[in-house]
Amino acid sequence: MPLHRARLAAAWRRLTEGYARLLSWVLVLSVGILVVPVSLQIFSRYTDLIPSYIWTEEMARFLFIWTVMVGAMIGVRESTHFEVDVWPKVPPRVEAAVKLVSRIGVLVMALVFISAGIEFTRFAWNRISELAELPLWLIHVAWPVTGATWLIFLGEQMYGDLQTIIEGDA
Amino acid sequence: MTGSVLSPGVAALILFGCFFLFLFWRVPVAFALGLACLPILIIEPRLDTVTLMQETFNAYNSFILLAVPFFLLTANLMNVGGTTDRLMKLSRVMVGHFPGGLAQINVVLSIFFAGISGSSTADAASQSKIFIEAQTKEGYDLSFSVAITAVSAVLAVIIPPSILMIVWGGILTVSIGALFLAGIIPGLLIGLAQMATVHAYAKARGYPTYPRATLHEFFCASWLAIPALMTPGIIIGGKIFGWFTATESACIAVLYAAVLSLLVYREMDLKGLYEALSDTGRLAGVALFCVGTASAFGWLLAYYKIPEAILAGVQSWGMGFSATGFFIAFVFLVVGCFLDAIPAIIICAPILEPLAKAVGMDPVHFAMIGIVSLAFGLVTPPYGLCLMISCAVAGIRIRDAIKDTGIMLIPMLMVLALVIVWPQVSLLLPGLISPEFLR
Numbered sequence: 001m002p003l004h005r006a007r008l009a010a011a012w013r014r015l016t017e018g019y020a021r022l023l024s025w026v027l028v029l030s031v032g033i034l035v036v037p038v039s040l041q042i043f044s045r046y047t048d049l050i051p052s053y054i055w056t057e058e059m060a061r062f063l064f065i066w067t068v069m070v071g072a073m074i075g076v077r078e079s080t081h082f083e084v085d086v087w088p089k090v091p092p093r094v095e096a097a098v099k100l101v102s103r104i105g106v107l108v109m110a111l112v113f114i115s116a117g118i119e120f121t122r123f124a125w126n127r128i129s130e131l132a133e134l135p136l137w138l139i140h141v142a143w144p145v146t147g148a149t150w151l152i153f154l155g156e157q158m159y160g161d162l163q164t165i166i167e168g169d170a
Numbered sequence: 171m172t173g174s175v176l177s178p179g180v181a182a183l184i185l186f187g188c189f190f191l192f193l194f195w196r197v198p199v200a201f202a203l204g205l206a207c208l209p210i211l212i213i214e215p216r217l218d219t220v221t222l223m224q225e226t227f228n229a230y231n232s233f234i235l236l237a238v239p240f241f242l243l244t245a246n247l248m249n250v251g252g253t254t255d256r257l258m259k260l261s262r263v264m265v266g267h268f269p270g271g272l273a274q275i276n277v278v279l280s281i282f283f284a285g286i287s288g289s290s291t292a293d294a295a296s297q298s299k300i301f302i303e304a305q306t307k308e309g310y311d312l313s314f315s316v317a318i319t320a321v322s323a324v325l326a327v328i329i330p331p332s333i334l335m336i337v338w339g340g341i342l343t344v345s346i347g348a349l350f351l352a353g354i355i356p357g358l359l360i361g362l363a364q365m366a367t368v369h370a371y372a373k374a375r376g377y378p379t380y381p382r383a384t385l386h387e388f389f390c391a392s393w394l395a396i397p398a399l400m401t402p403g404i405i406i407g408g409k410i411f412g413w414f415t416a417t418e419s420a421c422i423a424v425l426y427a428a429v430l431s432l433l434v435y436r437e438m439d440l441k442g443l444y445e446a447l448s449d450t451g452r453l454a455g456v457a458l459f460c461v462g463t464a465s466a467f468g469w470l471l472a473y474y475k476i477p478e479a480i481l482a483g484v485q486s487w488g489m490g491f492s493a494t495g496f497f498i499a500f501v502f503l504v505v506g507c508f509l510d511a512i513p514a515i516i517i518c519a520p521i522l523e524p525l526a527k528a529v530g531m532d533p534v535h536f537a538m539i540g541i542v543s544l545a546f547g548l549v550t551p552p553y554g555l556c557l558m559i560s561c562a563v564a565g566i567r568i569r570d571a572i573k574d575t576g577i578m579l580i581p582m583l584m585v586l587a588l589v590i591v592w593p594q595v596s597l598l599l600p601g602l603i604s605p606e607f608l609r
Contacts, residue, residue, distance in 0.1 A: 027451035028444060031239060038236070038421040042414055057233055065230045067239065068462070071455010072200075081198030081456050084508065084552045085568070098196055105197035109204050116219035120227075123220070143223050 009159075016156055020077050023070055023149070030067045034060060055132035062129070062139050069142040076106060077153040096164035103158050106150060113147025120144075174474065175214055181474040184209050185467065199509065199553065200460035203467045210470055217473075225469050226462030229516075233417050234340035235461065237288070238333050238512075239454035240420035244427045245283070245292035246449050250442035251431020253398045254296065257282045260395040263383035265365070270372025271380040272308055273318050274365055276301045280322035281361045284329035285402035286423065288336070290548050291453060294323035294556035298563035308378050312564060314371060317549075317574035320560040321582065322364055324545040327511065329357030331405050331423070334541045336416040337512050342519055344533045347410040348600040349541075352534050356542055356589050356596060363581035397434050401426055410604055457510065464513030468520075477521035484525065494529045495590035498522050498536065499543045506547015510555060514544055531593075538596040542586050549575055 037056040044052035075081045087098065120143055124136035176184070185206050192202035204222060211217045229235075248254050261278040268274045276297065283293050298319050305315035327334045330350035339346035371377065383391075404426060409419045431438035438446075471477060489497060501522060505514045519540055526536035548556040551568050557575060561568050589595050 024448060027455070028447040031243065031447045031451040031454070034236070034239060035243075035421060035424055038240075038418060039425060042418050042421065046413075060236060061231050061233055064236050064239070065227070067451060068230050068455055068458045071451050071453075072459035073455075074452060075456040075459065078452070080452065081200055081459070082510065082553070082555065082558070083196050083198045084193045085196065086194060086552050087196065089567075102196040102198070105192055105195065105205055106201050108208070109201050112204075112208065112219050112222065116223050119220050120223040140223075140227070143227075 013156065016077075016152055019149075019152065020074065023074055027067065027070045027074060030063055030070065034063055034067060037063070058129055058131040058134075062132075062134065065139055066142055069146045073146055073149040073153075076150045077157075079157075093165055096161045100158060100161040100165070103154055103161065107154050107158075110147045110150035110154060114144050114151070115147075117141075117143030117145075117147055174216070176210065176474065178474040178476050178479050181210055181470070182476045182479075185470060185476075189467070193508070199513075200456070200463050203460070203513070204463035207463070207466050207470055222463075222466050225466035229462040229465035230458065232340070233415075234336055235458060237336045237417045237420040238458055239450055240417070240424050241288040241331065241333055242292050242453055243446060243450040244420070244423040245287035245289060245296060246446035247424065247427040247431050247438070248283075248286065248398070249296045250438050250446050251427065252435035252437035253286075253427065253430050254279075254283070254300070255437075256391075256395045256398055256435065258300070260391040260399075262380065263388045263391045266380035267382035268365070268369065268372075269379055270310075270368045270377040272301070272305050273310060273315070273368045273372065273377065276305070276318055277322045277361060277364045277368060280325045281329060281358070282399070284326040284332075284357065286331075286398070286405075286427070287326055288331040288333040288420065290323045290326040290545065290556050291457065291559060293326040294320055294548075294559040295449075295453075295563075297323060298560045302560065302564045310377055311375070311574075312566060313571045313574045314375075316557075316560045316564045316566060316571040317578055318364070318368060320549045320554070320557040320571070321575060321578045322361075323556045323560075324548045325357055325361055325364075327545045327548070328353050328360060328542055330354065330402070331409070331416075331419065332541070334511050334515065334544060335537070336420075337515050338519060338537050338541060339416065341515060342523060342533065342537070344537055345604075346416045347412075347604060348534050349537055350406050350409055351600040351603055352538050352596040353541070354599055356538060356585065359585045359588070359595070360542075360582050363585050364578065367578050367581055397430055457512070460510055461512050461516065464509070464516050467513075468517040471517065472520075481521065481524060485528065489529070491529045491531065492591050494525055494531065495539055496587075498526060499539050499586060499590055502540050502543035503546060503550070506544045506554075507550045508553050509547075510553070511541075511544040511547060514547065515540070532597060534600060535593045535596050539586075539590055542589055546579060546582060546586070549579070 037060040040050060040053060041056040044050045121137050121140040124140040127136040128134060129136055188206035189202050192205050207222055211219050211221055258279055261275040265274040265278050280293060287293060301319050302315045306312050330353045332353060335349040335353060336346055338344060339349055401423060405419045405423050408414050408422060409416060414422060501518060505518050548554055551572060557568055561571055
């Protein structure tokens with residue numbers, strides 16, 4: 001039984017790791033691509049090589065939104081969202097307990113992002129953007145996706161914290 | 171207040187009470203701001219949690235904030251592409267023979283870096299890796315090395331281009347070109363103050379110096395650095411002459427840094443590019459996510475007209491010009507201890523603006539007081555991002571570097587006082603070069 005559970009946990013960890021790697025690549029690509037529409041905008045103004053597209057500004061903004069959200073997803077997995085540390089140095093078990101409490105805070109936000117995010121996406125279901133005429137839900141759906149992703153990463157981290165609290169080492 | 175269940179007082183208590191409570195429990199700042207909004211969104215019948223989604227969406231849906239990842243990317247490309255090395259060599263021949271040579275180089279490189287990148291966190295991250303280990307090897311104290319790296323990094327948001335100026339200009343509709351020009355003199359003064367501090371430390375503690383470079387070495391280093399040194403001219407000039415918008419100028423900075431790395435200095439490989447992009451995305455993601463929740467928080471404050479309530483009290487004190495300036499600086503310094511600079515601008519700058527207007531302060535002068543104060547907030551605990559980054563790289567705790575940081579802040583605060591009481595420090599250059607920007 002414990003062996004079975006360990007194997008399950010390992011499989012789960014591999015899955016989240018793969019997902020995190022995928023997100024990393026999405027992030028790298030989106031940061032790289034962000035430069036394109038803004039450059040187009042500048043060059044089309046000063047040269048005749050390319051026509052001045054009207055959608056560049058909007059494209060840049062929408063891609064930017066996704067970049068921020070994907071960055072925020074990875075931030076939760078890597079615990080890089082900045083926090084204020086007013087606690088003195090405490091033993092690992094207490095440390096794990098405090099972390100668990102702070103992660104419950106993030107968990108609540110994740111649940112809100114999922115539930116309100118779904119409504120937010122539904123709200124944009126039949127609308128299109130003003131300039132590029134993209135379906136708006138493609139942008140709004142970033143919110144519930146972010147919430148769900150946090151949930152996945154948090155599950156793993158909170159499980160780890162709990163283990164530290166119970167077993168007291170590591 | 172028709173239509174709201176909560177009075178402004180109760181709403182303010184809930185917002186700030188929850189925020190600090192969550193901060194104490196080490197909930198990340200971005201999430202603490204969002205969570206603090208939740209009780210109100212649930213209680214108030216006209217609002218719901220979708221409001222939070224909408225407000226964060228509105229915050230990110232901004233062409234101006236796009237400048238943030240661009241400036242981070244510029245800095246990262248410079249580091250992987252060899253630009254930083256060239257500038258470092260130039261700094262070495264310029265100030266290496268001063269007492270505390272390596273620490274002086276640290277400050278001067280930050281000044282160069284500040285003229286190209288607009289992000290202090292990027293500066294702190296890259297220079298911590300370069301300097302902290304090198305300085306301790308040469309016999310500098312670790313806490314001194316951490317502190318000087320962190321405080322010199324704040325120059326990046328004071329010397330143009332600057333992310334904070336772009337955000338400030340976007341939110342309060344102040345000319346970003348004028349802000350860019352206004353930052354030059356205060357930034358250089360703060361840089362000088364830091365060099366003087368290093369000098370004093372080096373004399374007191376006997377820190378090493380390098381032999382004086384020959385004139386030939388100076389010209390060689392300058393020649394190699396010329397392409398990099400042209401960047402500020404392109405970015406700031408392009409903005410002032412109206413060739414491109416602030417965000418576009420950041421994009422130009424990226425393109426120029428990429429050209430330098432790929433074609434001129436040719437030190438960037440694919441792995442370096444991947445890392446530059448990945449670091450940029452990660453840092454931009456966490457820094458900007460916070461902007462969304464801070465905007466929601468600020469939106470709720472405005473919804474209950476809490477800023478007006480606070481201001482009514484302050485305005486009855488009847489402060490004069492300088493007193494108002496010091497008050498504004500004080501508020502931003504305190505807020506800067508708990509918040510990152512961009513969210514602090516979003517929440518506080520609109521609140522304080524009427525105060526500055528009432529005493530006839532020029533919007534550009536007001537902005538410089540705010541930006542310089544918030545820049546200092548980047549090294550003041552508990553939430554001083556640059557100090558946190560430098561400490562993390564050095565592997566020490568913030569409290570170990572606080573004393574030296576505090577000492578270094580004193581001369582910097584004196585420059586801030588100068589900026590407050592003498593508006594010309596900020597307004598001279600914009601007044602000379604583009605008076606039409608000043609109202």
